[in-house]
Amino acid sequence: MNQEKIGKFIASCRKKQKLTQEQLAGKLNITYKAVSKWETGKGLPDASIMKDLCNILKITVNELLSGELIDKNSCDKSAEIKLLEMLKQKEEYEKKLLFIEILLGSLCVLPLITSTIIVGFVEMEEWLSTVIILTSLIPLLVALPFAIRIEQTVGYYVCKHCNHKYIPTFKSVFFAMHLGRTRYMKCPECNKYSWNKKVTSGGNGND
Ligand SMILES: [Zn+2]
Structure with missing residues (x-):
């Protein structure tokens, strides 16, 4: 997974939803420092809040982990499966x-x-x-x-x-x-x- 790409993608989705880092952090009950960490590629969102994050950003988990919007017809579920494995582990x-x-x-x-x-x-x-x-x-x-x-x-x-x-x-x-x-x-x-x-x-x- 490319953290930097995912970070830039999170930032652009957040801006698309017209949210500041603080507002996004507030919705997820986390600190804005965590959001800034993701967006600068220094960390990934915790698996436990990934779903909530995707709902707010109106993207799929697959898209989040790929760092880009994915054509709805494409049926590459690999990232989603990866996430579920991560959660399970x-x-x-x-x-x-x-x-x-x-x-x-x-x-x-x-x-x-x-x-x-x-x-x-x-x-x-x-x-x-x-x-x-x-x-x-x-x-x-x-x-x-x-x-x-x-x-x-x-x-x-x-x-x-x-x-x-x-x-x-x-x-x-x-x-x-x-x-x-x-x-x-x-x-x-x-x-x-x-x-x-x-x-x-x-x-x-x-x-
Ligand atoms: Zn409290």
Whole structure:
């Protein structure tokens, strides 16, 4: 795919629809910097918003990825198939990551449960039971940043107030209260706090 050609094509379609970069960004709930990145050929629109983008620009996904208008009678569907494959791959990748997260979490809680049972049933000196409990916490502490990293980077969070989609910072995910994958965080767009739902490319994430 020729990013520069696609970028120029996006810019010309946007102008044809009489939209500024800011207006287009607003319709897609993204920053205008992202739009400018595409148009200068420094990046491609995320697969998850490609369809919305094409609707606004009144072009097909095939045309977007080819970087030009395509004769309606031509039946070259290769770009569309490519996109669907891309989406599918991303979806599977995200599923895998989320599975790893759950596995990691379960594996790390196991030693803690085991040691709690041992300390509860076996008579021993207090210092020893403390050492056992603290040691069993180590895998949890080591794995926690990885689990949060996965949580942060897979898919998006959606603001309840303005529907803005965003990827939060590691810190904000780390400190945010959560119910399953829904987290109480500040939206970078409207600056309001709400319970932000996690959305992956496969659709809604399960809470
Ligand atoms: Zn918001």
